[in-house]
Amino acid sequence: MNQDEITSTLSHLPLAEIRYFDSISSSNEEALTWAKSGAADYSLVITDTQTAGRGRLGRKWITNPDSALAFSIIIHPRPEEQRILPLFSPLGSLAVAETLSKRYGVDQVNIKWPNDVLIHEKKTAGILVETTWLGNSAQVAVIGIGVNVTPASVPPQDLLLFPATSVELEKGSPVNRIELLGNILSEIIAWREKITQSEFLQAWDQYLAFRGKNVHVQQTEHWSVTGELLGIDKYGNLRIRTELGGEFSVAFGDVQLRPAEKP
Ligand code: ATP
DSSP, rough: OOOOHHHTTTTTSSSSSEEEEEEOOOHHHHHHHHHHHOOOOEEEEEEEEEESOOGGOOBBHHHBTTTTTEEEEEEOOOOGGGGGGGGGGHHHHHHHHEEEEEEEESEEEEEETTTTEETTTTEEEEEEEEEEEEEEEEEEEEEEEEEEOOOSOOOOGGGGGSOOOOOOEEEEEEEHHHHHHHHHHHHHHHHHHHTSSHHHHHHHTTTTTTTSEEEEEEEEEEEEEEEEEEEEEETTTEEEETSSEEEEEEOOOSEEEEEOOOO
C-alpha cells in the first residue's frame, strides 16, 4: 500500500484529501488532529499499521502490518444530522456489512449491536466514532474503521474478548485491501444520504447478530440485562425481551453485548 496506489484506486470517490501512513499511533487520533487544522468533509486518513489503535471504553484495536485496513473518515455533520449523531457508528458497520455481503458475496455477515461486524459470529471489523464539539453542535465526527483482511491480521485469541476472523479466511479467496477500502467508502457515502430515513434503520436491523437469541448486555459495572434480542427500535436502541416477559430498550452507549449462551 502506498499513497499513489490509494489515490489512484479511490479517484472515483468524492474524497477531499487522502493522507497515507505506513505506521501511526491511531488513525482516529491523526484525523482528529487534522480536523482541528481544518480538514474538509470526506478527508481520509489511512495507515498500514497502528501502534495504539483505539477501541471503545479505552480498549485497544490491534492492526498488524500488511494485512488489515485501518482508516478514519472525517465528517462534518450537517444540520439535519446533529440529532442523529449516534447513527454514525452504525453507518460504519452497515457500510462494511453491505460491502462484504453484497459486493463480495460473503455469507453470514452480521452486526453485533451497536458497532462490530461479524462473519460467522466472529469479529472481522470494529468501528469507533469520535466527535468534537463547538458549543452544542458536533463540529466533526471521525468514523474510524478497522477491518481484518488477511489471516495475518487476526490477533491471537488470548488478546481478545471475543472470537475474531478475517475477510479472506471467511471468503476463501484473496481480497485487494485498497479496493475493499474504496467499496466501504462508497457505501458510507451512499448510506449517509439515507441516515435520517427509516430505510437506514431497516437495513441495519436486517444485519443484527443474535436476533431471537438470549443475550447479555452489560452497560455499567453494576447494570446489565439478559433476555431475547428482538431488534432495534426507530431510534436505533436495542429491544430486549427480559426473562420476566417485559420489553426493555437499551440506549446507545458504551455497552457490551454477548450471547448469553455460547454462540
Ligand atoms: P467487544 O467486541 O468486546 O464487544 P467493543 O465493541 O467495545 O467490545 P471495540 O471497541 O470495537 O470493542 O474493539 C476493542 C476490542 O476488540 C478489544 O478489546 C479486543 O478484544 C478486540 N480486538 C482488538 N483488535 C482486534 C482485531 N484486529 N480483530 C478482532 N478483534 C479485535
